[in-house]
Amino acid sequence: MTKLLTLTTAIGTALLFTVPAVADDDYHHFKGEPSHTLEQAVANFSEYNNRLEHVLAGELTPEAMNEVHQLTYTLENALEKLDDELDDIAERLEKVHKASEHAAPNTVKQEGAAYLNKSRTIIK
Template sequence: MKKWGVIAGLVTALSFTFNPVIADDRVDHFKGLQAQNLSEAFAHITDYNQQLQELLNTDLTPEAILQVHELTYTLENALERLETELEAWAEQLEELHLASEKFDAEAVKTEGDAYLSLSEQWQRWGNTE
C-alpha cells in the first residue's frame, strides 16, 4: 500500500511539473520575425526554408533541433501573413464578382483593376524561380 502512495505522489508531482505544457499544448518562447507584407513573407519563407534545409542536412543534435524549433516561429508568422493577404485577394475577387452580377461597369473596372493589382503581386512572387 505504501508503494502505491509513493507512485501516486510522484504522478501528482509530475503532473504539476508538465501541466503548463499540457494545458497550452505548446511552449511559446520565441517570437520569430513578423512579415509586414507579402514581399517580406516570401523573403522569410525563402530564407528560413534554406536554413531549415541546412539544419536537416546535419546531425540533428539537440542544439540543431532547438534551432529548427526557433525558426519555425518565423515561418509560421510568414504563412499567417500569406493567409491574410490571400484572404484580401479573395475578398477583392468577390467584390469584382458582385459588381459583374450588377452589370455595374464602373465598379467592374475599379474592382477589376484592384484585383489584378493584387494578382500581380502574387504572380511576381510565384515566378521567382
C-alpha cells in the same frame, strides 16, 4: 536506511532542477521575424523555407533542432499574414466576379487592379 535516504534526496534534488525547465512552457519561445506586409511575409516565407531546407538536409543534432524551433516562429508569422492577405485577395476577386455579373465596370476595374496587385505579389 541511510543509502535509501541519500538516494531519495538525490532524486528529489534532480527533479527540482529539471521539472521547472520542462514545466515552463515559455522557456524556449522566440518571437521570430515579423511579417507586417504581404511583401515581407512572402520574403520571410521564402527565405526561412530555404533555411529550414538547409537544416533538414543535415543531421538533426540538438543544435539543429533548436534552429528548426527558432525558424518555425518566423514561418508561422509569415503564414499568418499570408492567410490574412489570401482572405483579402479572395474577397476582392469575389467583388470582381459579382461586379462583372452586374455590369459594374468601375468596380471591376478598381477591385480587379487591387486583386492583381496583391495576387502578383505572391505569384508573378
